[in-house]
Amino acid sequence: MTRTWVWPGSVGFVFRQLTRIQLVVDLVVAVVFGAIVVPLSYGDGLPGLILVLAMVSALGLRRFSPGLALMIAWVGVIAQLSAGLPATLANAAILAVLYTTGAxxxxxxxxxxxxxxxxxxxxAGYYTAIIIVRGTASDSxxxxxxxxxxGTLAAVAAVVVLALSWTIGLLVRTGRRxxxxxxxxxxAEREQFAAQQAMFALEERNRIARDMHDVVAHSLAVIIAQSDGARYVHRGNADALAGTLETVAGTARSALTDVRLLLSELRHSQGDGPQPVLSDLGxxxxxxxxxxxxxxxxESGELIPLPTGQQIALYRIVQESLTNALRHGDRARRVLLAFHWRPGALTVQIDNATLPPNPGLAPRSGGHGLPGMQERAALAGGSVAFTPPSAANAYHFVVTVHMPAGAVRPTSS
Structure with missing residues (x-):
């Protein structure tokens, strides 16, 4: 934040807002510098005092207002030139002032x-030459x-030193910017990545909503048909009625699991056709x-019936993993697809070899396939973990899916 004070009809001086530490440091440096140069200029009279005060003030104000500090330094130089005073240690303050104007x-x-x-x-060059050489030569x-x-040599050296101070300040300014x-x-890139991830998640939810539409509609249709039929077909037949009610209960439980996969605001639209399940993996x-x-x-362990929603999620995750192995993996080596059934849970692992990274190629940017897998698994009540390829695992990319199992699968009517 800066405050600007404008001379009438001139370029304004900008006053910068400094921290308390910066302000204290600048004032201490100016006071210490003044304490050193004042005794050295004691015999120069009023012009010498003006020069010292101007340089000390410019040194203290150099970061607060670089333009004003430079103007004050010029006032001291003009007083010095007018009085014919030689260069003193006080003139060294101009180096710091020029640095801050550049920075x-x-x-x-x-x-x-x-x-x-x-x-x-x-x-400075020619003035110093005049002061030193005057009266030492035999004729004019x-x-x-x-x-x-x-004077020419001294002027070149002085210009180089002063311009170098200003240039260093400009370089510091450029680096800071x-x-x-x-x-x-x-x-900005982090915000863009977050927006992309949110967009990918929304797209995946919409796809899942289309997938689940047919499942839920089918389950409700089975429940309605079984309930209507039970009122007329199974009168007096308790065993048949019990079987029908068991089918209705199993279908309802499966449908409830599928409905819980849908988040609020998901778009409900008719899908393009029947969705693949685990029996379609072959x-x-x-x-x-x-x-x-x-x-x-x-495949290991005893198979456990899964609700249709979980089967669709697993199928899509396996499909995406195999597609990634085909596109980005080492096709000369085999891909391991393993289903491990355990009481109450299923673990699916897709392990494919990849080629070692090429240092000459830029890494691929992340797509939405992996976030889509995580979204599908989370909505189905499970989770997905990724093990990226590295030298430690012989450059294998491993997808591990954990899915709870144990729900009753509906029987078809």
Whole structure:
């Protein structure tokens, strides 16, 4: 935050807001510098006092208002030149002032600093030459020649020193701005990534809603048909009625599990057709094998009936994993697809080998396939974990799905 005070009809001086530590440091530096140079300028009279006060003030104000500090320094230099005083230690403060004009000043004051470095260097060089050479030559022609040569060398050296101070400040300013812009880009990229992830999750929810539409509609239709039939068909037949009610209860429980998968605000729309379940995995595996991908399927444990919603989620996760193995994995090595059934749970593991990373290629940007798997598994009551390829696991990408099992699967009518 800055405050600006404008001279009538002139470029404004910008006053920067400093922290308390910065303000204290600048004032302490100015006071210490003044305590050193005041005794050295004691015999220079009023012009010497003006020079010291101007340089000390400019040093203290250099970060608070670089343009104003440079103007005050010029006042001290003009008093010094008018009185014919030689260069003193107090003039060293101009280096710090020029540095701050390059590092902190606004556009007008910044270029004023560069002009001051050039003009001040020329004045300092020739003025010093005049002070030193005056009265040492035997005639006026020799004096002028010596002043011209010595003044030119001194002016070049002074311009280089003063301009270098300003340039260092400008480089610091550029680096600080580059770091700030890099930080802003980083935050913008994080926000963009978060927005993309949210969009991918929304798209996946919409796809899941379409998948679940047919499942829920079918389950409710079975319940309605079984309930209507039970009133007329099974009168007086308790065993048949009990079987019908068991079918209705199982279908209702499965439908309830599927309905819980739907979040609020999910879009309900008619799907394109019947959705694949675990019994369709054989066709998917054969399809992948026909592309040249070697899929090794193993199954252990006792199979537990799963609700249709969980079967669809598992099928889609396996389908996405095999597709990723086909696109990004090492097709010369086989893919392991393992189903491990345990009491109350199912663990599915898809393990495919990948090629070692090529240092010359940029890493692929993350898509929405992996977030989609996590979304499907979470809505089905399970979870997905990913083990990225690395030298430690011989560059294998492993997808591990944990799904609770044990719900009653509806029987078809």
């Amino acid at each position: 902190y000043a606004e556009r007008a004051a910044r270029w004023f600093g560069l002009g001051s470095a050039l003009v001040g260097g020329l004045l 022609e020799n004096t002028m020649r010596t002043i011209a040569v010595f 580059a770091r700030a812009e890099g930080r802003q880009r980083y935050l 066709g998917l595996i054969e399809q992948m094998r026909s592309t040249g991908l070697e899929v090794h399927y193993i």
